[in-house]
Amino acid sequence: MDISSTEIKVRGYHLDVYQHVNNARYLEFLEEARWNHYQDYPPSYFVDKGWGVIIVNININYKFPAVLGDTLDVQTSLIKIGKSSITFQQEIEIKESNKIAVSAEVTFVIINLKTNKILPIEGDIEEVLTRTKK
Amino acid sequence: MDISSTEIKVRGYHLDVYQHVNNARYLEFLEEARWNHYQDYPPSYFVDKGWGVIIVNININYKFPAVLGDTLDVQTSLIKIGKSSITFQQEIEIKESNKIAVSAEVTFVIINLKTNKILPIEGDIEEVLTRTKK
Amino acid sequence: MDISSTEIKVRGYHLDVYQHVNNARYLEFLEEARWNHYQDYPPSYFVDKGWGVIIVNININYKFPAVLGDTLDVQTSLIKIGKSSITFQQEIEIKESNKIAVSAEVTFVIINLKTNKILPIEGDIEEVLTRTKK
Amino acid sequence: MDISSTEIKVRGYHLDVYQHVNNARYLEFLEEARWNHYQDYPPSYFVDKGWGVIIVNININYKFPAVLGDTLDVQTSLIKIGKSSITFQQEIEIKESNKIAVSAEVTFVIINLKTNKILPIEGDIEEVLTRTKK
Numbered sequence: 001m002d003i004s005s006t007e008i009k010v011r012g013y014h015l016d017v018y019q020h021v022n023n024a025r026y027l028e029f030l031e032e033a034r035w036n037h038y039q040d041y042p043p044s045y046f047v048d049k050g051w052g053v054i055i056v057n058i059n060i061n062y063k064f065p066a067v068l069g070d071t072l073d074v075q076t077s078l079i080k081i082g083k084s085s086i087t088f089q090q091e092i093e094i095k096e097s098n099k100i101a102v103s104a105e106v107t108f109v110i111i112n113l114k115t116n117k118i119l120p121i122e123g124d125i126e127e128v129l130t131r132t133k134k
Numbered sequence: 135m136d137i138s139s140t141e142i143k144v145r146g147y148h149l150d151v152y153q154h155v156n157n158a159r160y161l162e163f164l165e166e167a168r169w170n171h172y173q174d175y176p177p178s179y180f181v182d183k184g185w186g187v188i189i190v191n192i193n194i195n196y197k198f199p200a201v202l203g204d205t206l207d208v209q210t211s212l213i214k215i216g217k218s219s220i221t222f223q224q225e226i227e228i229k230e231s232n233k234i235a236v237s238a239e240v241t242f243v244i245i246n247l248k249t250n251k252i253l254p255i256e257g258d259i260e261e262v263l264t265r266t267k268k
Numbered sequence: 269m270d271i272s273s274t275e276i277k278v279r280g281y282h283l284d285v286y287q288h289v290n291n292a293r294y295l296e297f298l299e300e301a302r303w304n305h306y307q308d309y310p311p312s313y314f315v316d317k318g319w320g321v322i323i324v325n326i327n328i329n330y331k332f333p334a335v336l337g338d339t340l341d342v343q344t345s346l347i348k349i350g351k352s353s354i355t356f357q358q359e360i361e362i363k364e365s366n367k368i369a370v371s372a373e374v375t376f377v378i379i380n381l382k383t384n385k386i387l388p389i390e391g392d393i394e395e396v397l398t399r400t401k402k
Numbered sequence: 403m404d405i406s407s408t409e410i411k412v413r414g415y416h417l418d419v420y421q422h423v424n425n426a427r428y429l430e431f432l433e434e435a436r437w438n439h440y441q442d443y444p445p446s447y448f449v450d451k452g453w454g455v456i457i458v459n460i461n462i463n464y465k466f467p468a469v470l471g472d473t474l475d476v477q478t479s480l481i482k483i484g485k486s487s488i489t490f491q492q493e494i495e496i497k498e499s500n501k502i503a504v505s506a507e508v509t510f511v512i513i514n515l516k517t518n519k520i521l522p523i524e525g526d527i528e529e530v531l532t533r534t535k536k
Binding site: 017025043055063 | 429
């Protein structure tokens, strides 16, 4: 499946006491990249379908600190489609040095927003998530 | 009208490139203190009434930088009730030095969540906002 | 003086309980746009000069709520150069509707990072801030 | 080893498009609780020692969504001391329902801030981290 690329510049407000990008901020960068990965679908698309996209696990490795002025490339790909969950791999590369700042696996379930029940990953849902229909 | 007090410790993730609390983070501190100011009302109270509490202006002076480990006291008081708006004064004092880090005036309107119309500040709304009914 | 333009897409993590962009988040959008306004200067430029760029006041009007999926255009211009302070005007326009979500004036002083003294806005500092030298 | 407890009220600005606490915000809650866990040591203590406390991995399970008005209890304990890394277990319990919102394991290394080398977890470092000296 295809890999999308999202560019983010590291600014002063992304840093913390160590002058590195803060650990929580990276999760916003990863979320930004996932919204971007599905940019062909308007935000209302999922809601209109009655689907909630809910994170169940993030396993994130902090490998190399990103600092002020770095240009980050957040690479996002769907690596696993289970019966009831999907997993994205996301890597954040510092473009100036080609070092990997962060690598993460992010696992979701899709719920029916009315019943809160977990939906199987099949049919429409699978098509949208794998972006085979545009 | 009475002044409420909310204590916040400055942590590493509140800081930015200058090792001071970031300008945007102070607005979260002010919002935290306003939620605390009305803690006698459950969050659903306003929604159940159909009232939306919407900020229209913040005028904030950054006077002295708060740094890691500072204990902040966010003092909040309602200083003005207009026909259709209310204004809070909020000061953030660094307890260790008694210096004022930030002073702000924050102005709100109350809207009807269904019609989006601005409501006059009177009756129930005024009672709740001035916390005369508990 | 020239106006720069910074585009930001409103994502799910920018919203709050009202499903509008949160008041504090707009300050990050404004800061993002100011970093972008001076993108021709590397972040180290100011530090190497020994200059700290410190906010003293933000006066921000929240005019119209931005919501999920909106495309924001943050327009930034330097509107006033005083003896010891500078003021930016920043407007955030929702591109889909041409409505102004936010308008703000943001005032800074420049300090000597070693002495913490406020520096006069003249010479090198004025040239950089007005971006007449590139 | 002992477990510390940090209370956080869920406010409007912690929520996102789903009206749940946002996934990135939980990492700030976990960080807040870790600062609190070591509150007997002033923030300068680690810096004065020349130690940087650097996250290498967070594995976080999102189990049940926390919503506006929930009172969260962030329970933090050091569960593993390796040769060169330490791991905290952190659980966020919703006090009103006793449901676990989040469980996480957070792994750190300690570096020498001058050389950036990873330090072995022994002697002073171990004493401080296990809080046996107060």
